[in-house]
Amino acid sequence: MRVTDPGPARQVALAVDIGGTKADAALVTADGTIVAGSASRRRTGPESTAASLATAVRSVAAEALAARRPEDELVGIGIGSAGPVDRASGTVSPLNMTAAAGFDPAAAVRDLVPGPLVRVALDGACIALAEHRWGGARGATTALALVVSTGVGGGFIVNGMPVSGRTGNAGHIGQLRVRARDADDPLAGTVESLASGPNTVAWARRHGWTGTTGEELAVSYAAGDAVARAAVGRSATAVGEAIAAAATLLDLEVAVVGGGFADVASDYIDQVRASVEEAAPLPFARAVRVTGSGLHGDGPLLGAAALVLGADSQR
Structure with missing residues (x-):
């Protein structure tokens, strides 16, 4: 700070x-x-x-x-x-x-x-403003700033300007559906349900991991625990799929990924970047630059x- x-x-x-x-x-x-x-x-x-x-x-x-x-x-x-x-x-x-x-x-x-x-x-709109003015999206004409934390949120810069939308809610990328919907859970399959810190910890626990916090998950990941690594990979994959969709729609120059849970693994951004390259259907979308935030939280x-x-x- x-x-x-x-x-x-x-x-x-x-x-x-x-x-x-x-x-x-x-x-x-x-x-x-x-x-x-x-x-x-x-x-x-x-x-x-x-x-x-x-x-x-x-x-x-x-x-x-x-x-x-x-x-x-x-x-x-x-x-x-x-x-x-x-x-x-x-x-x-x-x-x-x-x-x-x-x-x-x-x-x-x-x-x-x-x-x-x-x-x-x-x-999310505020985060996009900050990244565009002082952070990883500085100078970009079209950008996404995305935070992975308790939830998943984001904001867009289009033609050099922040986009708020008709109601002020543009940028709710965490509620973008990237997987099939579960009839018993209306939020199942959204980026947030798959990628947020608490949801990732809950998924790991359902698969046998015995920790309780994102910090503990980070330690297990670094130690090579298979479930922890699968949980973090699942989160990064969903974030990358969302970025790929946004890049396809808006021809993004840069996508900035921040938030406390993005620090769960030293290679989290690398995994997000790999997911974008795999999920994006067109070359211009795969060319989006994926980077971490430069604003230190x-x-x-x-x-x-x-x-x-x-x-x-x-x-």
């Missing part, structure tokens, strides 16, 4: 990221640097409600704002959240936190600093900040 030293007055954004396991907040400067001492985190989870999310988000936002210097100009508050999002109402209904459906993240923070612009967007917060920082806030 890059941090600033004390210096002259600066423009900063309050960035908030709401995910299935945690809510983060920090102050971010115009050059994409997280202000020293401003990062804050609270746990979320499948049991989270709209009320508990409001408490967590308000808490991390207040702690981040405490690092703001009197001379700093707060240009706005950017909030990225797991979706779907409802652009009309400003609410979110994260798939991994069903009891929190209809949560209004802007309402939770707006009165902390009355006046600044507040923008809410799908977390800060993409969601940096992208949330980009909603209100500089030229990207107008897109």
Whole structure:
């Protein structure tokens, strides 16, 4: 994580990221640097409600704002959240936190600093903004940024611009179906059901692996455990199939793969790349460059900040 030293007055954004396991907040400067001492985190989870999310988000936002210097100009508050999002109402209904459906993240923070612009967007769109502005998709005309974590999400850059779609939900690549649907499970066969960290751990356990976490799976993978290696390969294959489909549709230049579970194996990105080459039906789609994120896990917060920082806030 890059941090600033004390210096002259600066423009900063309050960035908030709401995910299935945690809510983060920090102050971010115009050059994409997280202000020293401003990062804050609270746990979320499948049991989270709209009320508990409001408490967590308000808490991390207040702690981040405490690092703001009197001379700093707060240009706005950017909030990225797991979706779907409802652009009309400003609410979110994260798939991994069903009891929190209809949560209004802007309402939770707006009165902390009355006046600044507040923008809410799908977390995948925020990640695409961050990767395009500061990360692995910098300079690309057409790109996908994809995160493999508690869930699988993503965002697209098309003709150099972020794509949000009619409702603000463009980029839900984790819900793209790449395998046959199971009549008993409407999410079976989606990229998220096959590739996310918790679903991969669950698959490994069903096949005899005795660990319980993604971190333990990583250790087993490195030790050569056959089930762990099959589980990780299954995840990477599904991600590669999704990228191949997106590249076929949009003629992508680059696909950036990040998120905590993408670090489960040192060759995870290599496996994703091999899956793309196998799954893509046309040469131009196979030519998409697949790379890891260069933002050291800060993409969601940096992208949330980009909603209100500089030229990207107008897109």
